[in-house]
Amino acid sequence: MTYDRIKTPFICLSIVLITLFSPIFVQASSEEGKKFEPGQFIIEHITDSYGWHIAGEGEHAIGISLPIILIDNGTPVVFMSGKFHHGHAAYKGYALGFTPETKGKIVKLGGTHSGYTGTLEEGTSYEIDTNASLIDFSITKNVCSLFISIILLIFIFLSVAKQYKRRDGMAPKGLQSLLEPVILFIRDEVVIPSIGEKKYEKFLPYLLTLFFFILINNMMGLIPVFPGGANLTGNITITGILAIITFFITSFSSNKNYWKHIFNTPGVPWWLKIPIPLMPLVEIIGIFTKPFVLMVRLFANISAGHIIILGFICLVFIFGGMSPALGYGVSAVSIFFYLFMGLLELIVAFVQAFVFTLLTSLYIGLAMEEGHEEAHEEHHAPMSIEKE
């Protein structure tokens, strides 16, 4: 009983502590850097990578080697990313891209170096086999983080479901009482008002999954070390897929009224529809801009948060490069701002998950609406949030 009660604050506390010490980890990683490039540093941190870098740089780097899965002209090739030695080596003719166009991708070496395994010497020119069709299914940092969050979510909610089964009809306890208000909030404040009392039940499981998926990945992105730190919800692929799912659900659950509203918008003068279908065109574009905006909003918000936090940390090294004393002086200010941003990002993590879920359920609700009167009223609700 006491264990359950302690567990939740303990998790929160450990997240805060890890967040607090994160600048130390980062500091360690650039101790021996030659010339510090903040832009490259930040982009490397918010984009995907083949290995999971933890600390250190160059030869002393500590990281997790992740599997690389390639389909090379139909034949699968699997090996660990550690073989690349952070771009300093080739393995079986595959190497990390070194030209500006191929940077961050895997290339197949051609010509004399095809099938080459060994270090890539600086100054030597390597030929790239441009005809090779490489399909990259590697378990990258983001994929790995995705799996971790999925396992975490399944573990959390299966155990909560078990608790509900075991303590049927009783007051919630432990993890259950942490999550129940959130589940109720999503159900009562987001899904039911948007979709309506009658039809909401069909969509609730998806919307709850969506909300908690975004929330947990946002939060994990704020943890600077291993299980977290990947910028998953700040990745356009992830947000794009979520937005496309929203688009499909909206389109498939739509009724006649929704399409009538698009092709023959009521309350609009006829000359806007015939001979040039201006309004229908605008409405059709609207179908696609809605999920597009969803995708960009989540991507931009989370990436921006990461960029700002990394920017504050970069300040330490920029000033440290000028003089060590200045670096230490700035680090105090930086850590303060970092803390402030971290707390702000914690709010953003929740708000963005909430907004994505709210807009998805609003779009579903709009697609299933019967009358016209409420349609216009509810249309205004997301507008205020969309400015976010």
Next chain:
Amino acid sequence: MDLLTPSIGLIFWMLIGFGILFFILAKYAWPIITKSISERERKIENQLSEAAKAREEMKNLKSEHQALLIQAKDERDQILADARKIRDKLYEESKEKAYQEAQLIVEEARNAIHFEKMKAMTEIKNEIANMSIEIAEKVLQKELSDKTQQEKLVNEWIKELNFN
């Protein structure tokens, strides 16, 4: 890796991963959680309304009880008042009766006294008459020995008798 271009690998793993996540949660977690939450809500609502109903009933019962109490009190008062009235009436009646009986007794007594008195008077009268006759006999026997004397006496008596 690029910031703005989606990568096939991530799309692939995301679709699989998210699909599995949704499938597992939608099958084993959300139905149980949402069902037990709504069931508990319904249960709490029912219990609240039942409690309200019970309270209402209690109130009714209490007022009924009170009404009953008041009625009982009224009845008791009524009974007491009736009893008092009956008692008073009985008292009055018995008093009247006693008075009448006493009156009757007194009347009877008076009648008896009167009767007795009359009887005694008659007796006394008879006695006096007898005695008078005896005395008169004696006197006459003595007086009538002398003739003048007799006359004188008769006259006297006649005179006296007239006065009587």
